[in-house]
Amino acid sequence: MNIPSHIFTIFGASGDLTRRKILPAFYHLFAGGMIGPDCIIVGAGRKKMTDEEFRELTLEALLEAGLDGGEGAAKWCTGCVFYQCLGEGSPEDYGRLGERLDELENAHNIPGNRIFYLALPPDAFPSVIGNIGEAGLSGSAGWSRLVIEKPFGRDLESAMKLNDHVHRWFDEDSIYRIDHYLGKETVQNLLVFRFANAMFESVWNRDRIDHIQITVAESLGVERRAGYYDAAGAVRDMIQNHIAQLLTLITMEVPAAFEAGSIMQEKIKILRSIMPIRPENIVLGQYDAGKIDGKEVPGFLEEDGISAGSATPTFAAVRLYIDTWRWKGTPIYIRTGKRMPAKTTQIVVVFERPPVCFFQTIEGCALRSNVLNITLQPDESFTLSFDVKKPGEPFTLEPHDFHFSYADAFGRLPDAYETLLLDIMTGDQTLFVHADEVEASWKLFEPAIDPDLPVARYAAGTWGPGKAAELLIRDGHSWSVRKGR
Numbered sequence: 001m002n003i004p005s006h007i008f009t010i011f012g013a014s015g016d017l018t019r020r021k022i023l024p025a026f027y028h029l030f031a032g033g034m035i036g037p038d039c040i041i042v043g044a045g046r047k048k049m050t051d052e053e054f055r056e057l058t059l060e061a062l063l064e065a066g067l068d069g070g071e072g073a074a075k076w077c078t079g080c081v082f083y084q085c086l087g088e089g090s091p092e093d094y095g096r097l098g099e100r101l102d103e104l105e106n107a108h109n110i111p112g113n114r115i116f117y118l119a120l121p122p123d124a125f126p127s128v129i130g131n132i133g134e135a136g137l138s139g140s141a142g143w144s145r146l147v148i149e150k151p152f153g154r155d156l157e158s159a160m161k162l163n164d165h166v167h168r169w170f171d172e173d174s175i176y177r178i179d180h181y182l183g184k185e186t187v188q189n190l191l192v193f194r195f196a197n198a199m200f201e202s203v204w205n206r207d208r209i210d211h212i213q214i215t216v217a218e219s220l221g222v223e224r225r226a227g228y229y230d231a232a233g234a235v236r237d238m239i240q241n242h243i244a245q246l247l248t249l250i251t252m253e254v255p256a257a258f259e260a261g262s263i264m265q266e267k268i269k270i271l272r273s274i275m276p277i278r279p280e281n282i283v284l285g286q287y288d289a290g291k292i293d294g295k296e297v298p299g300f301l302e303e304d305g306i307s308a309g310s311a312t313p314t315f316a317a318v319r320l321y322i323d324t325w326r327w328k329g330t331p332i333y334i335r336t337g338k339r340m341p342a343k344t345t346q347i348v349v350v351f352e353r354p355p356v357c358f359f360q361t362i363e364g365c366a367l368r369s370n371v372l373n374i375t376l377q378p379d380e381s382f383t384l385s386f387d388v389k390k391p392g393e394p395f396t397l398e399p400h401d402f403h404f405s406y407a408d409a410f411g412r413l414p415d416a417y418e419t420l421l422l423d424i425m426t427g428d429q430t431l432f433v434h435a436d437e438v439e440a441s442w443k444l445f446e447p448a449i450d451p452d453l454p455v456a457r458y459a460a461g462t463w464g465p466g467k468a469a470e471l472l473i474r475d476g477h478s479w480s481v482r483k484g485r
């Protein structure tokens with residue numbers, strides 16, 4: 001792979017995301033020979049640190065991620081990892097960062113290619129982007145790219161404002177809005193599954209599919225991100241971005257080509273074709289204390305850093321209808337929550353039952369739907385359930401599975417961040433989110449962030465409030481998750 005030499009500046013260098021995801025992903029790429037010593041990292045942050053101290057922090061991050069880099073990692077750090085303090089973030093501080101980038105480019109013979117990665121809390125985005133722009137850091141001799149983590153805005157209005165702000169200094173072609181779900185192998189595989197296997201595409205419609213469910217459940221609570229999460233909640237944190245992406249990939253039409261623009265167009269068409277979400281199709285919840293894996297866990301309101309009496313939802317479920325020829329009338333149910341019984345991301349496609357029961361002479365014989373379960377994580381797999389005749393007498397039908405497991409077929413899957421970092425370096429925007437897509441998604445999900453919506457209670461360690469089950473029971477359905485191995 002030909003990666004042009006460049007400097008990759010990480011804003012928020014001592015933060016959690018940099019430590020847990022970005023630095024380990026970089027080292028994986030380096031150790032695997034995907035990037036060379038001419039990819040220079042500059043950590044930038046408020047903290048005063050020397051290059052050497054940042055290298056130590058980098059090595060610690062690798063160890064925490066289970067990567068014992070040994071001498072190789074130390075050598076990589078010395079050659080490729082640097083730090084620049086931004087102090088209070090004054091124009092002078094950014095001026096000094098610019099000088100440092102120039103110096104490093106000269107020393108390493110890099111033709112001015114720059115990537116600016118904002119691994120920062122969202123309220124810091126506007127000022128840092130403004131500072132990068134005002135200091136002229138993006139106006140170097142080569143190309144400049146800006147990488148922004150989610151959430152992009154906190155509603156439609158703020159997302160539009162942020163888009164205008166970013167566009168003052170960066171063209172849409174050089175903006176990489178991250179939704180790390182798009183970097184997951186199993187999420188990318190949704191395109192292959194649907195568009196490389198003719199068998200499924202012909203039944204992928206309202207005539208053959210009864211309904212679709214998407215569950216993104218986590219057993220963790222808010223961990224060390226109480227401040228951010230309390231201001232965001234489940235819809236802003238997971239639905240407007242990650243689930244919206246899964247939803248579009250699983251329902252969109254075949255794009256004209258396998259490239260960013262064509263795929264983005266189809267995703268936007270789906271987001272714009274979903275009927276406005278009515279309040280009766282939204283269920284919000286917040287967890288109380290409970291038990292997960294036999295361990296007592298506190299309620300959301302007892303977590304450190306959560307404001308007293310907070311009404312932030314930690315669970316959300318929504319019923320949607322896509323108003324297109326392909327999907328008219330097929331309900332799509334999505335849900336996400338913290339402190340659920342397990343961590344799992346699954347798409348469940350429930351097919352129509354056979355129109356007539358050929359086996360009506362068998363006592364008690366009811367035909368079931370075929371169900372396709374796509375487990376995106378963990379235990380990455382596909383499972384298609386179908387009925388077989390149980391050998392022997394009496395004549396009985398029994399459900400069984402076709403099963404495909406990623407781990408059995410491929411072993412370790414690369415982390416989403418490895419894929420995304422490489423794509424940023426090569427300039428491939430296929431797995432990133434366009435300005436219009438972000439705005440279409442906010443527009444769609446705005447009814448679900450209405451602060452007047454009721455927030456029901458659920459005990460930690462359960463699948464959310466009872467009302468979320470009712471959302472499906474009304475239609476004669478029930479939530480389904482497949483247990484991992």
Ligand code: BG6
Pocket residue numbers: 150218237
């Ligand atoms: C992040 C959310 O985007 O995704 C977190 O902000 C959430 O709240 C995380 O825990 C889940 O990601 P993954 O890859 O572990 O499913």
